Amino acid sequence: MLKTSFFPCKGSALGARSVFSIKLMSVLVNARVPTHLKAFRTIMELSITRPDDWHLHLRDGELLEAVVSHTSHHFGRAIIMPNLKPPITTTAAAMAYRHSILKALPQNSDFTPLMTLYLTDTTSPNEIKLARDSGVVFAVKLYPAGATTNSQDGVTDLLGKCLPVIEEMVQQNMPLLVHGEVTSPDVDVFDREKVFIDTVLSPLIQKFPQLKVVMEHITTMDAVNFVESCDQGFVAGTVTPQHLVLNRNFLFQGGLQPHNYCLPVLKREIHRQAIVSAVTSGSKRFFLGTDSAPHDRRKKECPCGCAGIYNSPVALSVYAKVFEEAGALEKLEAFTSFNGPDFYGLPRNTSKIKLIKTPWKVPKSFYFTWGDIVPMFAGETLEWLPSHV
Numbered sequence: 277m278l279k280t281s282f283f284p285c286k287g288s289a290l291g292a293r294s295v296f297s298i299k300l301m302s303v304l305v306n307a308r309v310p311t312h313l314k315a316f317r318t319i320m321e322l323s324i325t326r327p328d329d330w331h332l333h334l335r336d337g338e339l340l341e342a343v344v345s346h347t348s349h350h351f352g353r354a355i356i357m358p359n360l361k362p363p364i365t366t367t368a369a370a371m372a373y374r375h376s377i378l379k380a381l382p383q384n385s386d387f388t389p390l391m392t393l394y395l396t397d398t399t400s401p402n403e404i405k406l407a408r409d410s411g412v413v414f415a416v417k418l419y420p421a422g423a424t425t426n427s428q429d430g431v432t433d434l435l436g437k438c439l440p441v442i443e444e445m446v447q448q449n450m451p452l453l454v455h456g457e458v459t460s461p462d463v464d465v466f467d468r469e470k471v472f473i474d475t476v477l478s479p480l481i482q483k484f485p486q487l488k489v490v491m492e493h494i495t496t497m498d499a500v501n502f503v504e505s506c507d508q509g510f511v512a513g514t515v516t517p518q519h520l521v522l523n524r525n526f527l528f529q530g531g532l533q534p535h536n537y538c539l540p541v542l543k544r545e546i547h548r549q550a551i552v553s554a555v556t557s558g559s560k561r562f563f564l565g566t567d568s569a570p571h572d573r574r575k576k577e578c579p580c581g582c583a584g585i586y587n588s589p590v591a592l593s594v595y596a597k598v599f600e601e602a603g604a605l606e607k608l609e610a611f612t613s614f615n616g617p618d619f620y621g622l623p624r625n626t627s628k629i630k631l632i633k634t635p636w637k638v639p640k641s642f643y644f645t646w647g648d649i650v651p652m653f654a655g656e657t658l659e660w661l662p663s664h665v
């Protein structure tokens with residue numbers, strides 16, 4: 277392998293602390309031919325600060341053991357979603373869940389799970405104090421009751437029933453993470469995010485301008501505009517790989533595609549484009565949150581399949597492709613590794629990972645003791661292989 281050039285890239289959005297760099301390497305393509313005829317292929321390699329995943333479902337039991345290393349290999353930290361059965365509604369339960377995640381990690385892993393509490397109609401302000409004092413709970417998650425997987429214990433009336441808890445969250449500087457969809461059957465499934473913004477989120481933020489809110493897995497230009505219209509530092513948005521590269525046609529292409537079904541559901545192409553523009557613009561308001569949501573294959577390929585896309589194994593490759601295609605690779609690192617910790621008031625990671633622009637094949641499935649999980653882009657070839665430095 278012959279290094280032909282090395283140049284650190286300092287994009288304007290990155291500032292002096294950026295360690296982003298691109299390397300080009302010439303690699304021998306065919307070793308058998310005489311030296312003077314040997315062909316070289318140029319390989320690009322990115323070095324970025326270790327990313328964090330600000331929205332992740334790790335599940336529990338054998339599913340947890342099957343998936344955790346796909347995140348812990350390349351990510352430093354992740355915000356762990358609390359929608360287990362039963363949900364993680366107390367600090368004590370969050371601490372126990374954290375313990376089981378740490379136990380499931382590969383040996384010598386330094387991955388840190390950042391725990392969350394599942395908000396219910398009866399969560400007490402005192403529970404928020406306990407959560408803050410524990411030092412291991414970093415946010416509270418709002419699932420409108422019935423909106424998504426395991427949300428049946430969620431909130432039925434946020435503005436009516438949860439005001440004392442929200443006041444305490446403001447006091448404790450505890451972020452509220454939002455699955456932003458209304459659940460009324462009268463509202464078209466493709467409009468649920470916009471209606472949620474208009475009827476729940478806007479009034480909430482007007483009432484509590486000091487509340488930190490993350491609009492999770494944004495799917496529409498309405499969500500992009502909303503996040504951009506709010507005070508920076510108080511409202512942010514996470515973005516999944518699927519909402520950057522798939523539109524709603526992918527739900528039906530060649531027949532019903534259960535592995536492309538997640539909530540909020542994929543939207544029109546104009547919405548996908550608005551999200552791509554927002555994240556590749558270099559805005560600090562958006563950051564990486566995969567919403568990787570593993571389900572056993574039989575729960576996806578059945579008459580009433582679960583919502584959720586398992587994307588941990590491919591997420592970094594997909595994000596890199598999106599930034600590359602937008603001509604904004606120098607802004608990738610802020611999205612993957614800076615904007616999230618800056619919003620949460622946590623230090624940025626200090627170690628690095630590499631992304632190598634080489635083709636690699638996504639496994640068709642990941643088997644575990646009682647089933648298997650089909651990842652996003654199963655069996656397809658991607659580029660930008662993540663690797664340790």
Ligand SMILES: NC(=O)N[C@@H](CC(=O)O)C(=O)O
Binds near residue numbers: 424538539583584
């Ligand atoms: N995104 C999904 O479609 N599913 C998530 C829940 C969620 O994040 O809404 C899951 O837990 O499976």
Ligand SMILES: [Zn+2]
Binds near residue numbers: 424493
């Ligand atoms: Zn959700």
Ligand SMILES: [Zn+2]
Binds near residue numbers: 331357567568569
């Ligand atoms: Zn989720």
